Amino acid sequence: MRVRKKGYWLYLVPSLVLFLVVIVVPFLMNLGVSFTRWSGVGTPRWAGLENYARLLEDERFWLSFQNNVALIFAMAVVPTVLGLLLAAALFDFIGKRFGPRTASALRAMYYLPQVLPVAVAGVVWGWMLHPSYGAINQAFGLDLDWLGDPDLALATVMAVMVWFQLGYPVVIFMAGLQRVDPAYYEAADLDGASWWRKVWHITIPQIRPEIFVVLLTCTIAALKVFGPIFVLTRGGPGNATLVPSYFSYLNFFQKSDVGYGSAIATVLALIIVVVTFLFLRIQERES
Amino acid sequence: MRGPGRWAVLVSLTVAALVMIFPFVLVALNAVKTPEEYASEGPLGLPGGLHLQGIVDFWVRVDFGQKLWNSLLISGSVAVLAVVLSVLNAYALGIGRVRGRLSILVLFLVANTLPQEALVYPLYYLAKEAGLYDSRLSMIIIFTVIQAAFGTYLLSAVLGQFPKEILEAAEIDGAGRFRALVRVVVPISRPTLSVLLIFFFIWTWNEFFLPLIFLISNDNQTVPVALGVLQGERYMDATMSSASALLGIVPAVAFFLIFQRTLTRGVTVGAVK
Numbered sequence: 142m143r144v145r146k147k148g149y150w151l152y153l154v155p156s157l158v159l160f161l162v163v164i165v166v167p168f169l170m171n172l173g174v175s176f177t178r179w180s181g182v183g184t185p186r187w188a189g190l191e192n193y194a195r196l197l198e199d200e201r202f203w204l205s206f207q208n209n210v211a212l213i214f215a216m217a218v219v220p221t222v223l224g225l226l227l228a229a230a231l232f233d234f235i236g237k238r239f240g241p242r243t244a245s246a247l248r249a250m251y252y253l254p255q256v257l258p259v260a261v262a263g264v265v266w267g268w269m270l271h272p273s274y275g276a277i278n279q280a281f282g283l284d285l286d287w288l289g290d291p292d293l294a295l296a297t298v299m300a301v302m303v304w305f306q307l308g309y310p311v312v313i314f315m316a317g318l319q320r321v322d323p324a325y326y327e328a329a330d331l332d333g334a335s336w337w338r339k340v341w342h343i344t345i346p347q348i349r350p351e352i353f354v355v356l357l358t359c360t361i362a363a364l365k366v367f368g369p370i371f372v373l374t375r376g377g378p379g380n381a382t383l384v385p386s387y388f389s390y391l392n393f394f395q396k397s398d399v400g401y402g403s404a405i406a407t408v409l410a411l412i413i414v415v416v417t418f419l420f421l422r423i424q425e426r427e428s
Numbered sequence: 429m430r431g432p433g434r435w436a437v438l439v440s441l442t443v444a445a446l447v448m449i450f451p452f453v454l455v456a457l458n459a460v461k462t463p464e465e466y467a468s469e470g471p472l473g474l475p476g477g478l479h480l481q482g483i484v485d486f487w488v489r490v491d492f493g494q495k496l497w498n499s500l501l502i503s504g505s506v507a508v509l510a511v512v513l514s515v516l517n518a519y520a521l522g523i524g525r526v527r528g529r530l531s532i533l534v535l536f537l538v539a540n541t542l543p544q545e546a547l548v549y550p551l552y553y554l555a556k557e558a559g560l561y562d563s564r565l566s567m568i569i570i571f572t573v574i575q576a577a578f579g580t581y582l583l584s585a586v587l588g589q590f591p592k593e594i595l596e597a598a599e600i601d602g603a604g605r606f607r608a609l610v611r612v613v614v615p616i617s618r619p620t621l622s623v624l625l626i627f628f629f630i631w632t633w634n635e636f637f638l639p640l641i642f643l644i645s646n647d648n649q650t651v652p653v654a655l656g657v658l659q660g661e662r663y664m665d666a667t668m669s670s671a672s673a674l675l676g677i678v679p680a681v682a683f684f685l686i687f688q689r690t691l692t693r694g695v696t697v698g699a700v701k
Contacts, residue, residue: 160573279470279471308448
């Protein structure tokens with residue numbers, strides 16, 4: 142073994158240069174622009190904290206976060222709970238009584254939506270939910286404007302996102318369950334514990350790390366959600382499905398209010414970093 | 429649970445699975461119908477035959493072959509280049525253990541969680557200045573860096589466990605550092621690298637936000653962007669809409685089936701992202 146290894150940093154040079162150009166500089170530029178008034182052409186004019194002050198009083202901004210919370214519920218909380226029940230049922234009943242092949246076939250069917258690009262999932266549902274020729278209305282003899290009715294649109298998008306996300310926790314949780322020592326379940330069986338009690342007292346504590354990872358990654362995905370909103374509703378009708386990501390896009394590219402868009406994007410980035418940090422802290426404390 | 433109970437569980441789980449694949453079945457069913465069949469039989473009726481005109485019309489109209497090629501070119505280039513960068517970085521961080529490696533890793537990790545919204549306008553501006561706006565090259569560069577940030581993080585941990593004896597043996601044989609990387613480290617890490625390669629390919633294929641903004645001309649658009657933008661267009665009737673959805677579904681499902689083995693091995697890898 143050589144005494145001191147030198148020269149390895151050379152291998153970092155290409156990435157550090159690219160990283161500087163593609164991530165660091167743009168991020169700092171975005172931060173800088175958020176303190177200015179700028180239409181995208183000409184010179185930005187310094188505006189201090191004006192954009193941020195405006196954010197705090199902007200009803201649409203608060204509404205977009207309110208909708209985002211609903212989507213976190215639909216993309217992280219509901220899939221985690223349902224995924225846990227499905228994974229436990231597949232593992233305990235189907236895998237053991239009907240064979241692992243049946244269990245993995247069902248698992249693959251739950252997972253199928255996850256292989257789609259999220260925009261394509263939007264295209265599929267945009268067609269299914271179309272008010273005049275959509276398959277859902279026609280098949281069930283309904284006459285609902287699923288995505289055009291302000292009272293229905295958010296709930297519809299939420300349902301689509303549950304469908305899209307569900308397979309991910311099922312697969313992760315089933316992988317986690319392979320690790321659990323069967324002796325726990327055997328002991329619980331001897332005590333005559335019900336299935337629900339076993340899920341609550343054995344399954345959930347045993348796959349806690351997986352639950353954490355799923356909640357974290359799905360929450361971040363929900364905070365970043367853009368594709369389905371763009372494809373299905375463009376934030377409408379009114380502001381019924383507006384989310385921060387789409388709100389910043391609107392300000393950047395439709396309203397040419399780049400300073401304001403940058404402020405929204407900066408706040409969004411801050412929230413995501415804080416959420417990630419909090420999750421990792423809690424996880425650290427738990428273990 | 430014994431007796432009828434376990435059958436009840438099987439039935440309800442099967443019903444749930446059918447609900448999940450219901451949209452796929454409907455899309456496939458209606459993409460091969462004539463508009464008249466759709467009008468008379470509705471979405472649930474079986475098609476009278478394999479009517480491919482809707483798919484052909486849509487394919488020709490949007491020049492779908494070009495979109496497929498754009499997606500393949502961008503995703504393929506990104507996958508290869510991002511794996512190369514990840515290997516170089518991880519070699520320095522995981523095996524070379526260069527000074528400040530922890531802060532560099534944290535930097536890459538933070539970069540990975542940043543929303544693209546916080547980078548998009550400056551990237552758009554810089555790409556225009558550099559004459560790269562509306563080019564596939566701009567997407568290749570940007571996504572190579574984004575994917576490599578994740579790959580570096582993951583691969584550094586893997587290479588941190590790399591057996592020292594093998595490297596020492598290579599050194600005794602007179603292999604230089606670069607030779608040791610290419611001849612020893614890369615071949616031994618091949619399974620991990622192939623998982624990364626496939627994930628980068630699929631993740632890039634699925635991207636929507638940045639390609640939507642950067643690729644505005646028809647000749648450069650990727651599959652998800654073209655389909656996402658056309659969704660709800662006037663001329664799209666029911667069967668053509670389902671044909672377009674089918675064209676989005678088929679490559680994604682094909683990748684899944686082709687790469688299934690590697691993907692199931694690596695799904696926990698993806699969970700870190």
